[in-house]
Amino acid sequence: MKSNLAPLAPKADQDTVRRHNLSLVLRAVHDEGEATRAGVAARVRLTRAAVSSLVEQLLEGGFVTESGKTSSGQAGRPGTVLKPARTGVAGVGVEINVDYTTVCVVDLAGTDRVRLTEHLDNRGAPPAEVLARAARLTSRALDSAGQQELRPAGVTLALPGLVAGGTVRQAPNLGWNGVPADTLFARELAKCSEAPPVAVGSENEANLAALAELWFGAPGEARTFLYLSGEIGVGGALVLNGELLRGAHGFAGEIGHVPVDPAGPECRCGARGCLERYAGQSALLSGGGIDEGAGAAGVAELERRARAGDERALTALGTAGRMLGRVLAGAVNLLDPQTVVLGGVYRALAPWLTPPAEAELASRVVSGLWPRGSGRLRPSSPSGDAARGAAALVVEAVLDDPAGWAQA
Amino acid sequence: MKSNLAPLAPKADQDTVRRHNLSLVLRAVHDEGEATRAGVAARVRLTRAAVSSLVEQLLEGGFVTESGKTSSGQAGRPGTVLKPARTGVAGVGVEINVDYTTVCVVDLAGTDRVRLTEHLDNRGAPPAEVLARAARLTSRALDSAGQQELRPAGVTLALPGLVAGGTVRQAPNLGWNGVPADTLFARELAKCSEAPPVAVGSENEANLAALAELWFGAPGEARTFLYLSGEIGVGGALVLNGELLRGAHGFAGEIGHVPVDPAGPECRCGARGCLERYAGQSALLSGGGIDEGAGAAGVAELERRARAGDERALTALGTAGRMLGRVLAGAVNLLDPQTVVLGGVYRALAPWLTPPAEAELASRVVSGLWPRGSGRLRPSSPSGDAARGAAALVVEAVLDDPAGWAQA
Known part of the structure; x- marks a missing residue:
């Protein structure tokens, strides 16, 4: 050997x-x-x-x-x-997603102390402008944090794409390719904030949402799970024994681009028939007869219609749930996780997505290992999201080596 | 938090x-x-x-x-x-697959010292009889080992199915359900061998083949890889940073049952359209116009025909390669492994399976992360197989705590 x-x-x-x-x-x-x-x-x-x-x-x-x-x-x-301490060093998370930006500041206990969200379409603007807007929102959040005597130890950007070494290699739904997000954001933040410069890192949003689930989810929950983040894109992340699986290049978890139908419609990633085309937010909204661009309001409307028994809404959710279940069955056969967590917009839509997904899992997971009603497919905790996970990642760095962050 | x-x-x-x-x-x-x-x-x-x-x-x-x-x-x-030492404690691996049984004894250096293979159809007989035959083959291997002054520290059974806690929960291609393989094998071995009783454990064959690849593959090879074991069934295993991913129940890696076409033909596992139905040994042989039951000789014949340019053989291999590539693209998007290793019968057939599989990977893995000709899809090392991995697992236990295995 x-x-x-x-x-x-x-x-x-x-x-x-x-x-x-x-x-x-x-x-x-x-x-x-x-x-x-x-x-x-x-x-x-x-x-x-x-x-x-x-x-x-x-x-x-x-x-x-x-x-x-x-x-x-x-x-x-x-x-x-x-x-x-409830004052002093704090972590800052900035989630830049396709149709919103959220900034979150958490203290050393992990508590959300500041949270600002701007709903806007980030697809329309060049990356530098999107990052400049996010920096301005961050600057306002830092002002609020400062009033609470919190000072940022660092910022983590949560981005819906393949992120490694501070660069967004590809975020198809934002239309970003090779964007040095860390550097651009730090420069913009320096322009609009009087706070001393802080370290900026970045990470895939689904990875951070999964970490938030791990850290802030209900106690006793599984430490080996597959996390799905339903947004405009469908992100995914794997947590194995409490550790995030990053993969060889840091790009693991791209469940949105698992092929459902190899001859299906073209996806923004360049391939065909990816899960995202069947179960992403846009597919859900347009399937339900709602304007694809309606964002969070559109998702709320879809939920309202489903609750009212609207047939188009129920059909769209049924189809998405079946496709999710099909891809999840493959992933469960491959990974044997304890649970699968539905996050992002899937959390609110879980009552309608879960039954068809469970049916697929029950019939496709080997050896009856995923019986219906097992409760192993569940919505994410309301207390965790990518922005909070991003902020908490900074806090983790402080907890790992407080001596490096002592007050000057 | x-x-x-x-x-x-x-x-x-x-x-x-x-x-x-x-x-x-x-x-x-x-x-x-x-x-x-x-x-x-x-x-x-x-x-x-x-x-x-x-x-x-x-x-x-x-x-x-x-x-x-x-x-x-x-x-x-x-x-x-x-x-x-080249004498003394040794590990014994027994691979019971659908159409052959192999026993392998390795010494503390990991060297194969005894290897016996019996080609026979294990589907025809009840589990107890299959295990009794395997025990007799093992007894002969132990005789040879004894002549070389090797004494077994333990036996690991390699089985093509879901294995946990010494029981085969399900091995669809053997037709086994809930078989306490460890106990049955130990009892049969005691009947036919004069050697003192040894501990018997069992494990999924693809997991053991992947460990053999890790331990005996070329130096410098990836420590994060997805291993495919092409046999009658298609097994899989994930090695992450040199550690086998077992999953929550020990059943991770069942890539053979990832759905390719949800409306496809029924699979022995009970679901429909699993990869195994398109790329398993039986599909390859029958697609190539060879008797499904021809076993290793059939695979050799398929290879011969492909080499000679036989159209049916090439078509069967092309289809299997495409289906493999499609499922692998999903798995690569999910796991971002450094390499994917084709083992079992896929090793010899890799020259024909690889090009269509690479084409699917190149077009379906996100962000061009799997360019053609990357060499990241490669055949397994000839020095590793499930039987040797099974034997080496016993050696690992000795290396972990030699004091527990000192000569009496």
């Missing part, structure tokens, strides 16, 4: 160990929501003295706050309660 | 550390093929003294051998060369 070992990790020096332990302690407080020093020490398996010293650094850095005195009335350390 | 931390690892006690280090040293010798104590110490970052003591235990346990004296003529320790 040939060697397939990963390279050995470098020897940890003392500073690395201290930074690592600082992260451990901050994560313990973060994950518990509130904790005592003793509780943290038990969880991270460090001595009480070591934890107290690390907590001191986290308090100084503004990452945690303490409240509550011990019952003895002393301002004693062991009994006070530590919480993630 | 809610807590998604894995449970903390138990504190390692001294015995655990020693066993772990023993494994590290054995793996170092195994991965290098041959190594000096000094080389091992540098690689595993332990002191020379610690390594020498661990090597002593491995020599006593019969896991490594040493040869070669230092040039100074001393029987000195530091300069002698350590190698994995």
